Amino acid sequence: MIKEQHKYLKLLSILLQYPDDTLFAGLPELEKIVEELPPSEQKKGLEEFLCYLKTQKTRCLQELYTAAFDMNPSTTLNITYHLWGDSEKRAGALTSLRQIYQDAGYECTTGELPDYLPMMLEFLAVCPEAQGINLIWECLKALEELARRLQETALSYSKLLQPLIDNCGN
Numbered sequence: 001m002i003k004e005q006h007k008y009l010k011l012l013s014i015l016l017q018y019p020d021d022t023l024f025a026g027l028p029e030l031e032k033i034v035e036e037l038p039p040s041e042q043k044k045g046l047e048e049f050l051c052y053l054k055t056q057k058t059r060c061l062q063e064l065y066t067a068a069f070d071m072n073p074s075t076t077l078n079i080t081y082h083l084w085g086d087s088e089k090r091a092g093a094l095t096s097l098r099q100i101y102q103d104a105g106y107e108c109t110t111g112e113l114p115d116y117l118p119m120m121l122e123f124l125a126v127c128p129e130a131q132g133i134n135l136i137w138e139c140l141k142a143l144e145e146l147a148r149r150l151q152e153t154a155l156s157y158s159k160l161l162q163p164l165i166d167n168c169g170n
Helices: 002-015 021-025 027-036 041-054 058-070 079-084 088-104 117-126 133-153 155-168
Strands: none
Touching: 002 027, 002 041, 002 117, 002 155, 021 027, 027 041, 041 155, 058 133, 079 088, 079 133, 088 117, 088 133, 117 133, 133 155
16 A cells, blocks of 8 residues: 555656656556555546646647746645745745755756655655654645645646545645
8 A cells, every 4th residue: 555655656757747748758657556555546537647648639738837836926836836835934944854865865856946746755655764754744735725826727737636635634
């Protein structure tokens, strides 16, 4: 069961990244991995999102993603922003997250801030026993508000996040 949770988090981290050609080229492999997961709300959410991706034009998805996550602070994938805005408390959390990654030997190669949701989910998938991981789970409490806001602009992404929110107990 724990391995499935790690797979789920890794898959979610991939699907929440910018929908580029690499993502679309990897869809058959992602579908195969999702097929192997046991029945659950998480699996159902992944299947629905993969089906959605296959029915959309790449450019349309990229425009939606950019509008939802890059142009709108209220739906940014930088999770600590939802908790603390641009404040000293957020700066402290970013520093702590960076330290958690560094202490675990996790290499951040994207150039994103350490609170970038896909990075946080990947870290949880590959370093589930890392020291200080509770901070990441605390930050994920912001997902409920993010998903609510996404219902207006990017419903498919909101639905993708819902099983994780339900699993986190938010």
